[in-house]
Amino acid sequence: MARDLPIGNGNVLINFDSEYNVRDIYYPYVGQENQALDHLSHFGVWTAEDFFWIDHPELKKKSGYLNDSMVTNVDCTHERLGLKLQLRDGVDAHEDVFLRKVTIENTFDRERTVKLYFHLDLHLYGNGVGDTVYYDPDLSSLVFYKGHRYMSLTCFAEDRKKPYPSGYATGQKEMNRLEGTWRDAEDGQLGGNPIAQGSVDGTIELELKVPARGSKTAFFWICFGRDRQSIGKLERTVRSAGPNALLQRTFDYWRQWLAQDRHELGLLEEELAxxxxxxxxxxxxxxDNRGAVIAANDSDIMKFARDTYSYMWPRDGALIMHAMDRSGYYTLTGKFFQFCKKALTEDGYLLHKYNPDGSVGSSWHPWVGAQGEKQLAIQEDETALVVYALWHHHQLGHTLEEAREDYDRFVVPAADFMSRYLDASGLPLPSYDLWEERYGVHLFTVSSVYAGLMAAAGFAEHFGDKLRKELYRDKAARVKLAVEQSMYSEREQRFIRSLYWNRDKNTYEPDWTLDASMYAVFDFGLFPADDPRVVNTMKAIRERLxxxxxxxxxxxxxxxxxxxxxxxxxxxxxxxxxxxxxxxxxxxxxxxxxxxxxxxxxxxxxxxxxxxxxxxxxxxxxxxxxxxxxxxxxxxxxxxxxxxxxxxxxxxxxxxxxxxxxxxxxxxxxxxxxxxxxx
Structure with missing residues (x-):
């Protein structure tokens, strides 16, 4: 089920599914340690007439964000039960707190008792072994913990002076046919078990008296921390400021953040802007606030591959940061380049992908070829594009004078590697393609290597490093000439996707497959967009793909x-x-x-x-x-x-x-x- 309406602050990321159930809870890194692990956390409503969960088909929902912000705005209507709900969720821009504001409207002509239920099914550290949940009377909260991962779940009604749950339950699930405490809520009565350990979940209840033809507002929140003291401190912060004030400042923060973009969006149609x-x-x-740019954080993909997209691919990150640099978010993007600087190997290349904490991610690229020969398990475009994006980062941010460390510690070793990793013709040696499927010499990769070498030459010229400037430009020129000689087909009148080494014939063989990634031949500056060879390539892509x-x-x-x-x-x-x-x-x-x-x-x-x-x-x-x-x-x-x-x-x-x-x-x-x- 597709993930929707993500909200976060760079430490906490919450994903909902298409029915507005909480499915992913990432903390303390965006993309690492999914504390929910794709298990559904429920939100439900009880009335004397009936009970429903938020994904019930009778509940009609209109989901989106509140204006241009990172606060959700979900309007729900249950006509048979005479209820309307408005949910607004956000992750505080400054503290690691998830906030939910619920406004419930009673369309009947009589006062009614309505109970709201917030359930959490957690798997702390990404597994359901050895968790504990207990009711904390000092915090009036359910507290979940394991090791250095703590989360507190609290509720508050606007007409009361302090947070309180009208009921709670802790229990076990995923064993002995137990489904979890959310089932206890469906009759409007929670059992009140104060503590559970192992594979656990918990639910809190908030009872409201909603006037005839009137409404009431309630709040739920989750605090994230490394120990009991840190969540206690956060709980005091939320209660002192008030959850509504935190949600408002989060709305204001993201509106102001968007205003930093440097483009005249008024030139776009309203829909596009x-x-x-x-x-x-x-x-x-x-x-992530520490520099990792995660490809995707949809844990639903795990059902098919037992792995996720929750990694930082340097290629994706470089191109994403290039777009963000063009928008003017230089401080934010600078953290990505610092991440890459730490990740660079001694030989000057970046590996396949990384976890958000900087460790090397899982990979399917082998270190030996079909004949048992050693090969680099890399996609060379991932190294080249970071150099390319770093050059534009400093140019756009007017920070070249501050780039000496980046040049010495990243650009030089990376560009030296690219300069070495060439064959006699000038083509880059084989690596995996951007789609991570084929080992060979690929037009996308070659174009990125050209761009990376030219960017490195720009750095070298700026810092008066004449020998390296000439070296990198010479290598880039050789790459370009080799492409003209080996990766353009006179027969097809277009560029070719890849070359694969044939050991028996001791030569490269062309891959004629049309591939949209061949656009890189102009985007990374290898040839101009109006070069007839580029024009024919792009027209073929449009016609046949x-x-x-x-x-x-x-x-x-x-x-x-x-x-x-x-x-x-x-x-x-x-x-x-x-x-x-x-x-x-x-x-x-x-x-x-x-x-x-x-x-x-x-x-x-x-x-x-x-x-x-x-x-x-x-x-x-x-x-x-x-x-x-x-x-x-x-x-x-x-x-x-x-x-x-x-x-x-x-x-x-x-x-x-x-x-x-x-x-x-x-x-x-x-x-x-x-x-x-x-x-």
């Missing part, structure tokens, strides 16, 4: 097997991917010579926004026939690519309108001169 701001916020939810259904969009490559839903490859070469569709839009923008030429790109930006979930969340890919999200959601890379393409669209639009305005000014001047008026 709103989606741009939503994408900025969603990207931020998947960024476009999904020929009502959904549309571009597939990754011909006959893409990943989550494949049909063998009609001629009609559906693969599922539509947001990043691939937007890469083509990027080329359209680059090629535009006048405002009218931007129409196709604007259509693709609209296509992206309209195939998101109603909340604005973009998945990795969508179903080619239904448009439903597939794989993980949200995918951080999808949102960052939208940001970058929208930024380029705005820049080109401004350029065209400035030129048009200049023409008008010249025409007006000529007319005035002809009329004899002073100018």
């Amino acid at each position: 709103s989606f741009y701001k939503r994408s900025l916020l969603i990207v931020r939810t998947n960024m 476009w999904v020929q259904t009502e959904i549309g969009g571009l597939a990754r490559y011909t006959n893409d097997y990943y989550h494949q839903v049909t063998q009609e490859v001629g009609r559906v070469p693969g599922n539509p991917w947001f990043i691939c569709t937007l890469w083509y839009a990027e080329w359209v923008i680059e090629m535009a010579k006048q405002e009218e030429d931007l129409k196709e790109a604007a259509d693709l930006l609209r296509w992206t926004a309209r195939h998101a979930l109603p909340s604005g969340v973009l998945a990795e890919q969508v179903h080619p026939f239904s448009g439903e999200p597939m794989s993980v959601s949200p995918l951080t890379w999808s949102h960052a690519t939208y940001l970058k393409v929208a930024q380029e669209y705005i820049t080109k639009l401004k350029l065209f309108r400035h030129k048009e305005k200049s023409k008008e000014d010249v025409s007006d001047t000529v007319l005035l001169k002809k009329a004899g008026e002073p100018v």
Whole structure:
């Protein structure tokens, strides 16, 4: 089930499913230690007439965010029971506290007793062994703990002076056919068991008297800490300021955070501008405060592969940070580059992927080839693109004078590695492709290595390192020449995706498969977008990778097997991917010579926004026939690519309108001169 409406502060990340159940609770790192582990935590309502959980089909929901913020706004209606609920959730911008505000409206003509139930099914440290939950009378809270992970669950009614639960229950689940304490709530009576250990859960109850045709407001919150003292301190903070004040400051914080973006969003249609701001916020939810940029935090994918996307791939991170740098969030992005600087190996390359705490992530890249020979289990584009993005980071932030340590500790060893990791022709030696499927020499990777070497040469020139400047530029020139000689097909009149080494023939063999990632040949500066070879390549991608259904969009490559839903490859070469569709839009923008030429790109930006979930969340890919999200959601890379393409669209639009305005000014001047008026 797709994840939706993520909220967080860089230490805590909460994901909901499409029914607004809490499914993922990440702490203390975004993407590491899912304290919920995809187990459903329930929220329910009891009345004398009936009981329902928030995912009951009779409860009609309209879910989204409150304006341009990271506070949710979910309106619910249960017509038969005469109830309306408004839920607003947020993770405090400054403290590690999850806050929920519930306003419940009674549409009946009589006062009613309504009970609210908040249930937590936790697996602290990502497993359900050895947890404890108990009722703490000093805090009036349920406290969950194991080792150095503590969480307290508390409730509060607006007409009372202090927090209190009207009932609670602790118990066991996932053993002896026990489902958990949430079942106790369905009759409106919790058992009151004060403590449980092992595989446990807990539920608190808040009873309200809701007047006829009136409403009441209640609050629930969860404090996160490393020990009993830290959650006690946070509990005092929440109670002193008031949960509503914390939710308000969180709303205000994110509105102000968005205002830092440096682009004229007024040039975009309202739908696209709103989606741009939503994408900025969603990207931020998947960024840990210590620098890791997580690909996706949708634990639902574990059901298929027993692993997740909750890792930092340096390639994804570099391109995501490039978009954020273009927006002006330099302090935030700087932490990513510090993370990469620590992760760089002694030999000057970055590994496949990393956990948010900086440790090396799981991998399926072998260190030996088919014949048992040693090979590097890397994707070289991940090293190259961090150098490329770091150069732009300092240029955009006007911080090159402060970049000496980055140059010495990251750029030089990485660029030296790229300079060594070349064959006699100048091509980079084999590594895995960006899709992590093939070991060879790939156009995307080669383009990124060229960009990385040119960026390194820029650093070297700035710091007066003449020998390295010449070395890196010479190596980049050799890469470019080798591409022209080995990765362009006169027969096909386009570039080719990859080269694979044939040991028997002692030569490379070409891979003719069309792949959307071949856009990199212009985006990373290897060749200009209007080079006929690039033009033919991009036109072939658009013609043969476009999904020929009502959904549309571009597939990754011909006959893409990943989550494949049909063998009609001629009609559906693969599922539509947001990043691939937007890469083509990027080329359209680059090629535009006048405002009218931007129409196709604007259509693709609209296509992206309209195939998101109603909340604005973009998945990795969508179903080619239904448009439903597939794989993980949200995918951080999808949102960052939208940001970058929208930024380029705005820049080109401004350029065209400035030129048009200049023409008008010249025409007006000529007319005035002809009329004899002073100018």
